[in-house]
Amino acid sequence: MKLRMYEYKCRRCGVIFDDNAGYPSDMVERHIGVLAIPDSDEEKWIKKDYPNHYLGDLQLKSHHECKDGGYGLGDLIGCSEEYEPTEE
Numbered sequence: 427m428k429l430r431m432y433e434y435k436c437r438r439c440g441v442i443f444d445d446n447a448g449y450p451s452d453m454v455e456r457h458i459g460v461l462a463i464p465d466s467d468e469e470k471w472i473k474k475d476y477p478n479h480y481l482g483d484l485q486l487k488s489h490h491e492c493k494d495g496g497y498g499l500g501d502l503i504g505c506s507e508e509y510e511p512t513e514e
Contacts (some may be wrong), residue, residue, distance in 0.1 A: 427450060427451075427511070428450075428451040428508045428509065428510060429448030429449060429451055429483055429508070429509055429511055430448065430449060430455070430502075430505045430506050430509070431434065431444040431445065431446070431447065431448055431449070431452040431454075431502050431505060431506040432444060432445055432447075432454065432488070432500055432502055432505055432506075433451070433502070433503055433505055433506055434483055434487070434488045434490075434500030434501060434503060435500060435503045436450075436490060436491055436492065436494065436497030436498035436499070436500045436502055437498060437499050437500065437501065438496060438497075438499065439492040439493065439494075439498050441490070441492070441493075441498070442503065443488070443490045443500060444454075444506060445488045448453070448509070448511060449476075449479050450476060450479055451508045453472060453475070453476040453480060454505045455505075456471075457472060457480065457485065458471050458504065458505060459501075460472065461486075474511055479498070485500045485502065486501070486502045487499060487500065487501060487502065488500045488502075
């Protein structure tokens with residue numbers, strides 16, 4: 427299964443970061459589409475198709491530790507390129 431990561435931009439320091447969690451590529455693409463052009467039916471189908479991965483509005487924000495040691499809030503700006511998971 428191919429994956430993508432949600433990407434965020436920190437409001438505090440401007441750094442672009444991800445939440446270090448891969449989600450099914452198709453789900454992320456569909457979710458980004460629903461955010462751009464709201465479609466309640468499509469959102470219901472995403473929830474049904476990906477009940478263990480789709481977090482809805484919880485995926486709109488994240489946080490990270492800034493270089494100066496403070497914490498910044500991040501807003502969703504998109505997603506990473508599609509990739510294959512690596513086995514460790």
